[in-house]
Amino acid sequence: MTAIMQARGLGKRYGRRWALTDCTLDIPAGHVVGLVGPNGAGKTTLLSIAAGHIAPTTGEIEVVGARPGGDPGHLARVGFVAQETPVYAGLTVAEHLELGARLNPGWDGALARDRIARLGLEPSRRAGRLSGGQRAQLALTLGIAKRPELLILDEPVAALDPLARRDFMRGLMEAAAEQELSVLLSSHLVSDLERTCDYLVVLTASRIRVAGEVEELLATHHRLTGPRRDPARLPAGQHVVSASHTDRQSTLIVRTEDPIHDPAWTVSALSLEDLVLAYMSEPAETGPRRVLEVQR
């Protein structure tokens, strides 16, 4: 399988502010990829570039093997559900399906109608009168029924209540299982992604902090607790992600491929949430203050 997304030195500047800096990624196909980071970290920028809605300032990007947004053929291979899942308020549910059918050569009408029926959405209802969850489901239906190879979703569940959130994720995962669809979705909450993602990209303050398969990330990250010591004096293969100290004790989160032999450490496993939070609070090269500011 090819990569669904390859980025080299990707950057996007708005005026003087860099929304995305030096982003290099190579995401293989067949995954449900979670893009996680605090609000304002650059997630929407990265996804909009991937969907071809904005052009990068620097660097290169290929999505399912070609530059995004170029021609209709490529657009048909990438689905995009934008933030807040916009739909046309004045058009009915049925008209949205009609829109999908007319604008997408690979449209799967049966799938779309079936999904709408199972969701209990009335075809004659105006989209403006749907609930937030129903609107999101309608936008998801449009994204799925065009039968893309990659479906990108920007904070699809951020505005939804827990029940609608679960329903949305069920629909999305079902589509991923059924259509051999790669999925790339963003969230500022790890809990949204914990069950669904098997590949994770952490983005804070416009930079990629870490990217990789969830299982591998969990296997190579450890929490070490022990007597206080300087993190700089750890063995070469151990990269410190975050460190906190009391006057007697040090707690480190390290990334390493090798087993940890030092008996002074108590080694414990990390949950995905702990791992992400460790990277989010990691001081950025541009200065720790800004990271905290963005996180708030």
Next chain:
Amino acid sequence: MIEFHLDDRSGLAPYQQLVRQVRQALRLGVLREGDRLPTVKEVVARLAINPNTVLKAYRELEHEGLVAARQGVGTFVTVTLADASLAAHGPLRQELRRWLAKARRAGLDDESIEALFTATFRAEAQEDIA
């Protein structure tokens, strides 16, 4: 047919939870040879989890020789554990019941009983390794 559930606080990876639930169902006789496991799509649609998680759990079960995938039909249970385990363990269970009654009479509450059992079980296991 078995219905899966996930416990976010169990500390076990989701795929391991699925594997364990199948094994448990086999032991309890909920699943028998020839039963079909739910399809990946069904599990995913119910639990809102990554399809790869389910695939991985099923591969593991296959590897253990408990189930077999038939192309285009589904994944089927190939063994029956219930009779072997539960019937054969009847006397053991009787003994355990008696021991539990004794522990209660000794004034232990549920939590203490569980802790005592786990501690003893672990100590035993460690001795075996050593």
Next chain:
Amino acid sequence: MIWLTWRQFRVQAAAGSAALAALAAVLAVTGPGLADDYASGIAACGTDEACEMFARHFFDQHRTSFQAVLAVVLLLPALVGLFWGAPLITRELEAGTHRLAWSQSVTRTRWLAVKLGVTGLASMLVAGLASLAVTWWASPVDRAAGSEFPRMTPLLFDARGIVPIGYAAFAFVLGVTVGMLVRRTLPAMAVTVAVFTAVQIGMPLLVRPYLLPPTRTTVTVTAGNLDALMADGPGRPFQMRVEAPDPNAWILSNETVDRSGRTVKTVPLYPGTGPCARDKGPETCVAEIGRLGYRQRLVYHPSSRFWAFQWLETGLYGVLTAGLGGFCFWWIRRRLS
């Protein structure tokens, strides 16, 4: 894409068609009567003088409806820019639905092209039909107005022939462009109206006179061509104005020059005294002006250039429209997100 554009435009199109139909109905009901009245009046008047009287009376009688209809055609392009142009893209940007549209298998260039094409053509069609209907309806009134309100002059020129089509196309694309830059519907509407009004005022003042070189002529003042001889008050010198050789011309300047060809504001003759005393009649006064060497310099566009100007101005607005349209495509490819 055409289906979606049409589906989104449906309500506005219905409103536009209804307004146009109402206008057409009013014009269709009153138009034939108006034409008959004028035709029978002209046939019956006999002498030139009586005919002129009839025409003046006829025009005065219909002045109000003439002005109302004029206003409709003048306002129409602005309304098109306001309600069809400005919201076309801003409505999508405000609701975020452009992201939904761009996520279908349609390039954003095509998305914009169809939106601009369908709605733009509708704008031009509406303006063209309105102008056609009004030009037909008003032709007897226009004829009756004659030199009082020649169709070459600003305002009337703007509401006849084919220029309304050019105005509508320009106003529409202007609305779209402003909308893309401002990204909000209400401010975009305000800016569109302001810019369009400025262009519509600037065009006849600063551009249209120079589209073709005007005819220049210096004439001797006679009692026949004298249009007005006026003074600011008793004891103040006369100023004068003459009629152009072509009574329906668009006169750009009408000034007095002295013997050496210099422009002067007044002639050294006074009301009620000397050659211009009341009992002597205008001929003596005019003869005295001629004797003193004052002549009148006229700069004007003859009425025969009406269609040349119509085509030139429509073409000019076409170029402006194309320029703004090109900018829209550039902007949507490069900058809009």
